[in-house]
Amino acid sequence: MKTIENEIKNELSKIYDLDFDLEKFYEFLLDDEKLAPSVDFCNGLRLFIAKDPFECIISSICSANNSIARWTKSIDKIKHNWGEKVEFDSGIFYGFPSPNQFLDFYETPIEEADADGHSYEIECYTHNMKSCGVGYRAPYMKKASQMILDEMDLNDIFNMDYEEAFDLILKMPGVGPKVADCILLYGFGFEEAFPSDVWIKRIVSHLYFDGEEISADKTRDFGIEHFGDYAGYAQLYLFHYARKSGLMEKIRK
Template identity: 35%
Template sequence: MKIYEKDNSVILEGVADFEPKHIFECGQCFRWIKEENGSYTGVAKGKILNVYREDNKIYLNNTNLEEFNSIWYNYFDLGTNYTEIKNTLKNMDEYLDKACDFGWGIRILKQDGWEMLISFIISSNNRIPMIQKAIENLSREYGKYIGQYNGKDYYAFPTPQELNKASQEEIRACQTGFRDKYIKSTAENIVTNNENISEYTNLNTDECIKQLLKFNGVGPKVGDCIALFGMQKYDTFPVDVWVKRVMQEFYVAEDMSLPKIRTFAIDKFGELAGFAQQYLFYYARELGIGR
């Protein structure tokens, strides 16, 4: 991989396993919006970034090499060999073989644990456009203003302290729906107990999820998502409607419960369960498998 800076951009040449559409549309993130030119603009780590792929080049626009080395290299998990992960999964069975080929450019982003906690509370029984709108509204109302990019204002995701200043009614006004009470309760809990959510990454997966489940609005599936996308717990397996469908289509009986599907998958895929989940989820949703 060749990396260089040019005109307020960092360009990656020859990077393997990196397709913006696969990364930003595989269900793991909500702040990356597709632009008319096919690029994606998002906010992460308090920065605005635009990502575009052309042939074998990835353009990271609105950044520089210093930020790339301190933020984006880790955020996009560029130190992990996804070719190796896919080869291991592809050798497990024909379904993963097809799923890994279909979503070949997926990388699991290393996102902020606190942001994932609130984002996936919002995601419960919700559609992606509505999740994105609620997160954007909370950021605009309570997060710090970062700046403009292509004429649009961008805001950082609010800290627990910033979000805790909002009342339940004000949180609901950001289009969070019935989740307003869960968001308020969670922010209050963290501020009152002076908790540092990022420390959950140091716990083993079971203990991490146990800690997450103590927050109102966090059930088993939401807890698994937060652990996977915000705490880098790759040996867990969130089961939503699409994952349930693909697992029933290829692996398990139709009447198997969600907890049993999760256990089956973790036993089968082991330490790579989270990666398998992402390839299978994207494959099932994009192709409508098990509808």
């Protein structure tokens, strides 16, 4: 029993990044006059590291050009449709499908209906990726699954340096620099990654470039160079601070 308890504690410690030294990070933030106020707004905030890197890859592909509410709903539908069902007293939960399972998913209701011989009206076919709301990302998800099965061992990525891992993940279909950094940060724990979307670009521009228009690449390069090994945490704190402090509304365009 003690062994199981220790395994659970270790797993939870990894997921909630409990070994990360927040106090040391706060010392770093307090030396940066632009980010020092974030310590009060974000005190205790930690990264959430995915237990399953493959789920993080698919979720990150789904998040591209998508709202948080929409892509999380899509991932929940995928899990409900094809994930392993587990029942507890507290409720019913679903695991995440494997790469092999993804290869067998129908992409559209028409594809599902064709396989079934059109036994029902087309709106009755909901066991397909389009019905989960992933849209044009469906083929990217299937191709990424195929690539993982054929060309890479995800466990190897944990032993790579950041740049090598970034270049590898960037080869996946549907993955640009921002999505690659999200995968590396939240899927593999590369804390030197700095995901740069439109909001992070605006926040960095406002705080460090006097509102000057900067590109996503320049934002990413700045974050990696300026924050170093703390880049991932700095990105998390920048975004949360902007939301909580009212800065987000100030820079909204």
